[in-house]
Amino acid sequence: MFRSHTCGELTQANINEKVTLSGWVSTLRDKGFMMWIDLRDRYGITQIILDEERSSKELFETARSLGREFVIQVTGTVIERASKNPNIPTGNIEILAETITILNESALPPFTIDDNTDGGEDIRMKYRYLDIRRNPVKNKLIFRSKVAQEVRKYLDAQEFVEVETPVLIKSTPEGARDFVVPSRMNPGEFYALPQSPQTFKQLLMVGGLDRYFQIVKCFRDEDLRADRQPEFTQIDCEMSFVEQEDIMNVFEGLAKHLLHTFKGLEFGDFPRMTFADAMRRYGNDKPDIRFGMEFGEITDLAKGKDFKIFDEQELIVGIAAEGCNSYTRKDIDKLIEWVQRPQIGATGLVWARYNEDGTFKSSVDKFYSQEDLAAWAERMNAKPGDLMLVMSGNTNKVRAQLSALRMELAERLGLRNPEVFAPLWVVDFPLLEWDEESERYHAMHHPFTSPKPEDMELIATNPGEVRANAYDLVLNGNEIGGGSIRIYDKDIQARMFELLGFTPEQAEAQFGFLMNAFKYGAPPHGGLAFGFDRFVSILDGSETIRDYIAFPKNNSGRDVMIDAPSPIDETQKQELFIASTFTGKE
Ligand code: ASP
Numbered sequence: 001m002f003r004s005h006t007c008g009e010l011t012q013a014n015i016n017e018k019v020t021l022s023g024w025v026s027t028l029r030d031k032g033f034m035m036w037i038d039l040r041d042r043y044g045i046t047q048i049i050l051d052e053e054r055s056s057k058e059l060f061e062t063a064r065s066l067g068r069e070f071v072i073q074v075t076g077t078v079i080e081r082a083s084k085n086p087n088i089p090t091g092n093i094e095i096l097a098e099t100i101t102i103l104n105e106s107a108l109p110p111f112t113i114d115d116n117t118d119g120g121e122d123i124r125m126k127y128r129y130l131d132i133r134r135n136p137v138k139n140k141l142i143f144r145s146k147v148a149q150e151v152r153k154y155l156d157a158q159e160f161v162e163v164e165t166p167v168l169i170k171s172t173p174e175g176a177r178d179f180v181v182p183s184r185m186n187p188g189e190f191y192a193l194p195q196s197p198q199t200f201k202q203l204l205m206v207g208g209l210d211r212y213f214q215i216v217k218c219f220r221d222e223d224l225r226a227d228r229q230p231e232f233t234q235i236d237c238e239m240s241f242v243e244q245e246d247i248m249n250v251f252e253g254l255a256k257h258l259l260h261t262f263k264g265l266e267f268g269d270f271p272r273m274t275f276a277d278a279m280r281r282y283g284n285d286k287p288d289i290r291f292g293m294e295f296g297e298i299t300d301l302a303k304g305k306d307f308k309i310f311d312e313q314e315l316i317v318g319i320a321a322e323g324c325n326s327y328t329r330k331d332i333d334k335l336i337e338w339v340q341r342p343q344i345g346a347t348g349l350v351w352a353r354y355n356e357d358g359t360f361k362s363s364v365d366k367f368y369s370q371e372d373l374a375a376w377a378e379r380m381n382a383k384p385g386d387l388m389l390v391m392s393g394n395t396n397k398v399r400a401q402l403s404a405l406r407m408e409l410a411e412r413l414g415l416r417n418p419e420v421f422a423p424l425w426v427v428d429f430p431l432l433e434w435d436e437e438s439e440r441y442h443a444m445h446h447p448f449t450s451p452k453p454e455d456m457e458l459i460a461t462n463p464g465e466v467r468a469n470a471y472d473l474v475l476n477g478n479e480i481g482g483g484s485i486r487i488y489d490k491d492i493q494a495r496m497f498e499l500l501g502f503t504p505e506q507a508e509a510q511f512g513f514l515m516n517a518f519k520y521g522a523p524p525h526g527g528l529a530f531g532f533d534r535f536v537s538i539l540d541g542s543e544t545i546r547d548y549i550a551f552p553k554n555n556s557g558r559d560v561m562i563d564a565p566s567p568i569d570e571t572q573k574q575e576l577f578i579a580s581t582f583t584g585k586e
Contacts, residue, residue: 002073002103008044012092014078019095021046022103024133025070026113028063035063036094039074040113042138047081047094048074054096062100069106069113069130075099128551128561137547144536144548147258148215151235151532154257158250160213160237165200167217171510172198174446176220179230182576193219196529198446199514201238202486205525206517213237215532227545229533230557237483238527244469244485247526248425251481254530255473259421262539267423270473274428282406283317283399285429288477290422291415293319293406295399296380298390307367310350315398318350318390320382321409325353327387335389339405346401350390354382362388407477416476418541424474428452431468432499440501445470447496448514449484450526463499469526478543480535483528490518 003022010019023041037048050063066072076095085091110126111119113133124131131137152162171178174195181191194200196218204212214236221230235254239247252270259265271289278287281294295317302316310316321327327335332351339346352362352373360373368376373388382388391402410416431451432441441463443449451459455466469485487493493515497507507515533545546552553559573579 006043007039007041007046008089010046010078010090010093010095012080015080015093017078018075019078020073020075021048021095022071022073024106024113025066025068025072028066028068030064035060037063037066037072037074037097039072040133044090045088046090047085048076048097048100049079049094050097055098059097059100062102063097066100066102067106067108069109069133070102071104071106073099073101073103122560125552125554126560132550140540140542140548141550143262143540147262147536147539148532150258150261151213151215151254154254155211155213155237158211160211161209162214163204163209163212164214165194165197165204165216167193169194169200172196172446173443174198174218174220175442176222179219179221182578184575184577187577195220196234197236198448199511201236201527202448202514202522202525203517205238205240206520206522208240208523210240211238212527224553224555224557227543229545229549229553231553232545232549233532235481235530235532235535236527237529238525240523240525242485242524242526244427244471244526247483247485247528248471251473251483251528251530252423252425255423255475255481258535258539259423263421265421270423270425272425272427275426275430275467276428278426279399283401283403284477285426286472286474286477286479287403287424287426288407288410288416288422289424290417290420290476291410291413292381293321293410293415294381295319295402295406296376296378296382298376298379301372301375301379302368302390302392305367305372307364310392313392313394313398315395316390316392317398317402318376318380318388319402319406319409320354320377320380320386320388322383322413323385324387324409324413325355325385327353332387335405338408339391339401344401344404345397346391346405347393349405350392352376352388352390354384354386354388356384358384418476418538418543420476421538422476426472426474427470428467429470429472430464431455431466431470432463434464438501441499443496443500444468445482445484447500447511448486448493450487450492459495459499471528473528473530475535475538478534478538479531480538481528481530483526485524485526488518488522488524490515493518 004020007021007023021039023039026038026040026045029036033052035050038045039048050059074097076097078093079096081092081094109130110123111117113130115135168191171192172195176195178192183189183191197216201212216234216236217231218234219231256267275285278285283295297317299316302310336349339349350364352360354360354377360370362373380388391398430444433444435442449468449470452467452469458466472479473481533548537545537548
């Protein structure tokens, strides 16, 4: 028996009991006549004490040979502590040691295993197994596990069947590049790792399973923008004989259940907003609605006043930064520099202070009267004391830029409180998205998404205007889930592939299996996937998904602990029929 109790459970109720604990040496304090060892395991910390009067010389010798992170087993008696520690559950007791056995020694750890460690991110990632011994990391993994169990409980109670789908598959287009795996047994051929189980879950609906879910790894080879991981986890779901409303109801239910279970929050119906409105009001298809600062379009008001810069633009739009009238010229210049950084790429900002006395002072006073500026203020919902910030240019670009500024200001003004939760459904996404580079349409969600029946006719005449039966669940400015009603008619699916630029042969080669399955009585179906890592992190009041992944990759997609990816040796390459040694670096 390694232990009778964990290091987190003994209290005054156990006084005088003889116990055995096992764990890691967290700290050692040696006062000569007395020694204390903080013994740690996953459950907590228990103080071990040795004293000259009651403990043997040999025991002191053993204790003095210990180092940080040694693994030991201690047997002793629970006694009341002289100086109590109210901060930990075991703070009222300590163990008077009788025997100490060293189970394993430890090299000196490269950083302190403490809530506030001295280790930087890189070193902690390299020694992630030591990082996991720290409470902040361990607790996040435990929280994640609890959320996963709750998801399973909820979906199981609603008749969802958990099915595992294969990892070695053929490409599923979800808008990123595939990770590929060469096949030794099929020379020159490759598997792709799933970007999501999309086609498989649809085949499960053809298979009649009716309700499917899976907490599943997905793989996307994309440039790692902030807080993305090349492999991540989805709660992936699909349902048969449903309309958009049915799916939204079930998964709004799941989201509410999790918000209630883990945050104690109750919600009425989640608000809904069309994609077009979200873009117009917030410049973003995942607006953070914890705060206002809505866009006010002033194109019609600002043009034709001899201000050349505005006259040439497609869209002129602004926001009112609450209480920022007090920003000095220097503050504003800094904001202008901020929007001009290449990441945002704006040309500049026009500003107007809304003074407490109701007057305006702006950077364009030469062109606009007090009445003009008052009209702007009305559009932007500005109040005396606010600062109006205006951008202009190409509609899509300007919206993205102003949206970034809105989020930045919200951050600075403390409006993004992680303890406030504002869910929102965004609906009626466009079916297609024009890609400038390839000069053709891409599926905005994925190629299996159904157009809205009432927009079907537009496919031939105005494909860009077709709306999809697609929906995203947004939480605090993050897309935490998205899905759609699917096409289940093979002819419509074929037409969709055509629209996306596939020749019939290409469509057949890549998705023949799906269109073939649709010949055999495919039920109407649809579904959704939640980004599990992100949902968990937001629920826990954080936006860093990396912290909720046991072994995450860094920004270059590397696992610095196991040092992957790494070269493979020549024999392995030969077996896989990989000839090229091109690394792109020569
Ligand atoms: N497969 C989709 C995704 O990964 C989700 C869905 O449409 O159900 O975003």
